[in-house]
Amino acid sequence: MGLETSPAEVDLGQGCLYSLDPSSLSVSKQVENVNLSNGLAWSSDNRLMFFIDSIPGKVYVFDYDVETGVLSNQRTLVDFTVSRGYQDCGIPDGMTIDIEGKLWVACYNGSCVVRIDPARGDLLQKIEFPVSKITSCCFGGPNYNELYVTSAIKGLTDEQHKQQPLAGAVFKVADLGVKGFAPACFAR
Numbered sequence: 487m488g489l490e491t492s493p494a495e496v497d498l499g500q501g502c503l504y505s506l507d508p509s510s511l512s513v514s515k516q517v518e519n520v521n522l523s524n525g526l527a528w529s530s531d532n533r534l535m536f537f538i539d540s541i542p543g544k545v546y547v548f549d550y551d552v553e554t555g556v557l558s559n560q561r562t563l564v565d566f567t568v569s570r571g572y573q574d575c576g577i578p579d580g581m582t583i584d585i586e587g588k589l590w591v592a593c594y595n596g597s598c599v600v601r602i603d604p605a606r607g608d609l610l611q612k613i614e615f616p617v618s619k620i621t622s623c624c625f626g627g628p629n630y631n632e633l634y635v636t637s638a639i640k641g642l643t644d645e646q647h648k649q650q651p652l653a654g655a656v657f658k659v660a661d662l663g664v665k666g667f668a669p670a671c672f673a674r
Contacts (some may be wrong), residue, residue: 508673
């Protein structure tokens with residue numbers, strides 16, 4: 487990404503998305519003109535890759551070739567600035583995926599995490615938090631059925647911090663009725 491002058495304000499179009507070949511450790515540029523690179527997730531069959539560019543507020547989906555790491559056919563799944571139901575969700579930030587194939591997106595300046603249907607981009611669920619700057623989420627716990635959600639304090643004024651004393655905390659959400667995957671580890 488470009489230089490971040492303050493939280494969520496960057497030099498636009500300066501970033502790129504790269505892939506790393508595990509056998510040769512060579513790096514290949516996959517996408518150019520990225521603004522604020524964030525969440526990544528893959529479908530369980532590894533045929534689709536989801537990617538968030540926080541500025542302009544879009545969740546993209548690509549066709550993904552697991553053998554070569556090549557991305558193709560970029561399209562917008564959700565545009566938080568115009569897609570129905572997302573306008574008050576802030577800026578998409580970190581992301582994870584559950585075993586049902588649904589995306590979970592942290593909403594910076596939106597005080598929430600949203601669950602998205604990747605087939606149509608529909609907003610399925612919204613979990614609200616007592617802080618505005620939600621940054622990321624992932625599944626954890628012994629059965630990967632707990633959603634851990636991070637938040638930020640940077641960028642809040644003193645008055646906002648007084649109103650949001652839990653800013654910067656990590657939250658645990660249980661009893662969602664869905665699980666995530668164990669983390670994928672890089673292997674060479």
